[in-house]
Amino acid sequence: MTLQFSFTHQFDSQHFDIQGELPAKGVTAVFGRSGSGKSTLLNVLSGLLTPQSGHVKLNQLTMLDTQHNTHIPVWKRKVAVVFQDARLFPHLSIKDNLLFGAAKHGADVRLAELTALLGIDHLLQAKPNTLSGGEKQRVAIARALLSDPQLLLMDEPLASLDIPRKREVIQYLNQLSSKIEIPIVYVTHSLEEVMHLADHLLVLESGKVVDFGNVETVWNSGTLALWQEGERHSTLLNAKVAERHERYAMRRMKVADHNLWVPDQGLADKVGQCMRIRINAQDVSVTLSQNSDSSIRNRIPVSIVDISAINAHSNLITLKLDDQLLLKSTLTQWATEELNLTLGLKVYAQIKGVSFTQQNLASY
Structure with missing residues (x-):
């Protein structure tokens, strides 16, 4: 089972022609400079953007096929997104934030498992304004997974955190990625995050995929030379x-x-x-x-x-x-x-x- 996508789209002077087939489990980091197509790829996968032509298929489910006029809307796709900011409801407790939009079947069991795994089980009665940035992001990740998705998209979730908080969340993400059986697509500008978190690496440049493979192979291939200058x-x-x-x-x-x-x-x-x-x-x-x-x-x-x-x-x-x-x-x-x-x-x-x-x- 895999995540397959192929699409073309035009934004004014920017043209995107992106294809790929990602493993059904593990973390695939999407890396590239600003404007290379990282956010466009995530928006197409989530359903927030319908490209001019293309298709997206997750396992046996066709979520998008412009040729046959197939388009599953955002709210019907079993896709969860974690953004740079946690986007928690300030008036709700952490527990109520987590259960908002959660799949009803087995929610209590999954809540206990995820909060323990992400180290937030002691925060359930707290309000978001009392949490650190790292704690908020861990709550956002748990909330996304409680919707019981078949695909998890992460849009630079550590970008707004300082280095100690980043290390804290990375530690939990490592544990998480080995436990869940769905693909994670992780957009980042950080090679450190790629090295610590990813199983596979997809590199975008000027709206096209220029390299894809396991992290070690792509890292050592020379594709990342622009980001690894000098010493x-x-x-x-x-x-x-x-x-x-x-x-x-x-x-x-x-x-x-x-x-x-x-x-x-x-x-x-x-x-x-x-x-x-x-x-x-x-x-x-x-x-x-x-x-x-x-x-x-x-x-x-x-x-x-x-x-x-x-x-x-x-x-x-x-x-x-x-x-x-x-x-x-x-x-x-x-x-x-x-x-x-x-x-x-x-x-x-x-x-x-x-x-x-x-x-x-x-x-x-």
């Missing part, structure tokens, strides 16, 4: 917790056939658990030999597959981990020339830092 280049990899060091607060992560020792950071994950990790290009240096006198714990044999200029004094070096996995490093032009780095040369990547997402992966 902000990074690589996303799936890794498995292999062991914890018996003496030091470190753990060994397995990436393909390579090992990375990283700080334990007090995370609750267990040996054997899979996680997504990010390695920033500025945290990767290159050496011609496996220097055992270095303070850097992680030295991995790699080969150089690409050298491209970032600017007049820096290069982006692409390093091959295995047949499928690549790593990126930013080096000065001076270092590149002094080490005589060339395509195909076998070197060692020294990895100084690794960032973890809050997303735990079932396997890889």
Whole structure:
């Protein structure tokens, strides 16, 4: 079962021609600059906009088919939307807000489950004006799910939150996405949110889909280069917790056939658990030999597959981990020339830092 869509639409000088087929479960992030078509896609999926031509099909239900004059209106689609602002009724309690528009069958059971899952069960008697921004957004998410939708659309739900509140909501969204059996389409301007939340990534540019796939593949493909200029280049990899060091607060992560020792950071994950990790290009240096006198714990044999200029004094070096996995490093032009780095040369990547997402992966 999938979410399928294909439509064309014209707004003055803006033309949109967007097609896609998204998985029936998990979070698909929709990413792109302003005007690329993110909001237009959400409006077509929700029914708020009828395109000039196209179709939308969710599982076996055709919600839109302009050729056959089929159009299920907004209020009849089993689609829920979470906006940037929570849009709660200020005169109602949180419980009454949650039950407003909720599907009647099994509402009490779903209310108890969702409020516990999203950590808002202690707020049911409160009024919206007493809640933090993060709490309001969690209430808005629960309210959307209580309508028993078959599709959840999220329109930059964290955009108005400060960083601590964003992290708070992301933690709950991670738990939520693994529990519900419906597709979530998540529009965002933030690569951090993509990294932490998404299973799949759809990239829009000038009204067209320019890339789609699992997050790691799209992230590492070069499609996002415009948003990862200079030292902000990074690589996303799936890794498995292999062991914890018996003496030091470190753990060994397995990436393909390579090992990375990283700080334990007090995370609750267990040996054997899979996680997504990010390695920033500025945290990767290159050496011609496996220097055992270095303070850097992680030295991995790699080969150089690409050298491209970032600017007049820096290069982006692409390093091959295995047949499928690549790593990126930013080096000065001076270092590149002094080490005589060339395509195909076998070197060692020294990895100084690794960032973890809050997303735990079932396997890889």
